[in-house]
Amino acid sequence: MSRLELSVRLRRGAFALDVAMTSEARALAVFGPSGAGKSTLLALLHGQWRPQAGRIVVGGRVLVDVAAGIWVPPQERRIGVVFQDALLLPHLDVRENLLYGARRGAWWRRSAAIGLDDVVDLLGLQGLLKRNPQGLSGGERQRVAIGRALLANPDLLVFDEPLSSLDYERRREIMPAIVRLRDEGRVPIVYVSHAVDEVARLADEVLVLEQGRVLAQGAAGEVLALAGRDGMAGQFGAVSVIDVVVRSHDERYGLTQLAHPAGAIAVPGVVGQPGERHRLLVRATDIALAVSRPRDVSFRTVLIGRIRQVDLPEGPIARVEIALRGHGRLVALVTRKALDDLGLDVGDEVHALLKATALDERSLAYAPRVR
Amino acid sequence: MNESQALTEALAGALTGAVSEPLLLSLRVAGLATVAALPLAIAVAWVLARLKFPGRSLLDGLVHLPLVLPPVVVGYLLLLAFGRQGWIGGPLEQWLGVSFAFRWTGAALACAVMGFPLMVRAIRLSIEAIDPRLEHAARTLGASPWRVFVGVTLPLALPGVLAGAVLGFAKSLGEFGATITFVSSIPGETQTLASAIYQATQMPDGDALALRLSLVCAGLSMLALLVSEWLARRMRHRAVLS
Numbered sequence: 001m002s003r004l005e006l007s008v009r010l011r012r013g014a015f016a017l018d019v020a021m022t023s024e025a026r027a028l029a030v031f032g033p034s035g036a037g038k039s040t041l042l043a044l045l046h047g048q049w050r051p052q053a054g055r056i057v058v059g060g061r062v063l064v065d066v067a068a069g070i071w072v073p074p075q076e077r078r079i080g081v082v083f084q085d086a087l088l089l090p091h092l093d094v095r096e097n098l099l100y101g102a103r104r105g106a107w108w109r110r111s112a113a114i115g116l117d118d119v120v121d122l123l124g125l126q127g128l129l130k131r132n133p134q135g136l137s138g139g140e141r142q143r144v145a146i147g148r149a150l151l152a153n154p155d156l157l158v159f160d161e162p163l164s165s166l167d168y169e170r171r172r173e174i175m176p177a178i179v180r181l182r183d184e185g186r187v188p189i190v191y192v193s194h195a196v197d198e199v200a201r202l203a204d205e206v207l208v209l210e211q212g213r214v215l216a217q218g219a220a221g222e223v224l225a226l227a228g229r230d231g232m233a234g235q236f237g238a239v240s241v242i243d244v245v246v247r248s249h250d251e252r253y254g255l256t257q258l259a260h261p262a263g264a265i266a267v268p269g270v271v272g273q274p275g276e277r278h279r280l281l282v283r284a285t286d287i288a289l290a291v292s293r294p295r296d297v298s299f300r301t302v303l304i305g306r307i308r309q310v311d312l313p314e315g316p317i318a319r320v321e322i323a324l325r326g327h328g329r330l331v332a333l334v335t336r337k338a339l340d341d342l343g344l345d346v347g348d349e350v351h352a353l354l355k356a357t358a359l360d361e362r363s364l365a366y367a368p369r370v371r
Numbered sequence: 372m373n374e375s376q377a378l379t380e381a382l383a384g385a386l387t388g389a390v391s392e393p394l395l396l397s398l399r400v401a402g403l404a405t406v407a408a409l410p411l412a413i414a415v416a417w418v419l420a421r422l423k424f425p426g427r428s429l430l431d432g433l434v435h436l437p438l439v440l441p442p443v444v445v446g447y448l449l450l451l452a453f454g455r456q457g458w459i460g461g462p463l464e465q466w467l468g469v470s471f472a473f474r475w476t477g478a479a480l481a482c483a484v485m486g487f488p489l490m491v492r493a494i495r496l497s498i499e500a501i502d503p504r505l506e507h508a509a510r511t512l513g514a515s516p517w518r519v520f521v522g523v524t525l526p527l528a529l530p531g532v533l534a535g536a537v538l539g540f541a542k543s544l545g546e547f548g549a550t551i552t553f554v555s556s557i558p559g560e561t562q563t564l565a566s567a568i569y570q571a572t573q574m575p576d577g578d579a580l581a582l583r584l585s586l587v588c589a590g591l592s593m594l595a596l597l598v599s600e601w602l603a604r605r606m607r608h609r610a611v612l613s
Contacts, residue, residue: 046511047510047511048504048507073510073515073516074507074510074511075510075511075512075513075514075515075516076513077511079511080511080512081508081511083504083508087502087504087505087508089505089508089509089523090505090527091523091526091527100509100512100514101511101512101513148512149511149512152511152512152513
């Protein structure tokens, strides 16, 4: 898979971006609070801005090398961009918009290029082709924008907060298409977002930016669990990402049972097929801790693990990191008082209780297929 | 319909040689001035709207100069520059055999210069109204800057371009000071409607002719307005349909 190498510096007024990273992820998420420099980083990647210093290499192709005087113009970068507000060409209809890049991109087309029909199928654009962009809903526009970028047959597809201007229903309409794209593995994806559930759902790898600098980079489950620790407190809610396998459906209660070495997990709704690998997102605020396996509580999910780290910030809330039995890491937020009352500390075995109602279908995402 | 019929008849009655000659000449001068100035006006408007460079305000001021200078001054400067002995006109005639002095093309040049700021203004505004990120999006799809200009910027700026053309044409029809200073008022060569009216008012029995010419002028201006309105409506319509 193509390798992304970035080391760039840019200063604009009071804002300074200084990022050096490499990634071979199929889906890399760039994550961080607004103003962290995520979109700036993307703008450097797709050639909207020039860095003052640095290099950008995509799949072995040098796009920018300030020292060597190389700056490949945007139209030759083969980077498809899905902008936050779609940016469809208003004087063309949907079909013409879709084909705009396909025509222009003809010279770099390879035999495996995706066709208009494939894109229409993949993104459900049937019936929209003759419409004009002004008449489309936000979700439809965004799907056309994705199709347009794909049809230009790029080496890399970048998304700049594509869902942030959409409501929940529209997001649900688009996310599966992006997940499918990732799984088809046609083109590597860089996905910029400040929404933790989008990132957890999509990314193999996460790059966390803050104030123009890299705060962390690594596998999604590892990096997202870091929230609330070190300098990352309060910037986003800590989330744990756990790899699970669908075990069975409980038709009678309308639950899905998920298997994990640390314990069985019940999720409301009938999700996935038995045997399928999924990712489960758990918010740190949705977990309760117990010293022993509790009885007589409504929690249906109890995961066993060992406390690996406890962070005690100034405030009343402590952050507890638990290494789950088998694999995975769980982050819980509990009061300092609770920790002291229970006498919990690093190395202790602990039972983490997950409230099933806090886990809905949004919490479950298809795990990327094994490469 | 009746009013326009009456207008047509009045126009037909007025179209004797003394009227038709300056009328046709005016249309020719204004047409050439508009067609010749439009590409340059689009280019300058794009530069002013999209590029940041030192000397941008200087260019902006230069473009607007004919708007604030007395037309006589513009005509005189044109005479100095493009006259037979002028620093541009001299070499032009010597090397290319092209002359503007006392020719209808000179009248067109004067009109083009006078109408230029109006054209640039209208076009620039419409280019500035286009989201530059749209143009960048087109480039990420593989379009060169030139293709982006032709395929995205220009079509989106079309209302402004047409408005600029109509404004420039109307301005050319009414241009008087710069034209008469630069190329005088030679019947059949440089005597446009405006200068013919002026000439008629200077003649002892020219009132009737001046009035007829003025009516034609008013009719023409009205027509230009109607055409621009129709174009604007048509484009709004297209924008909704497409």
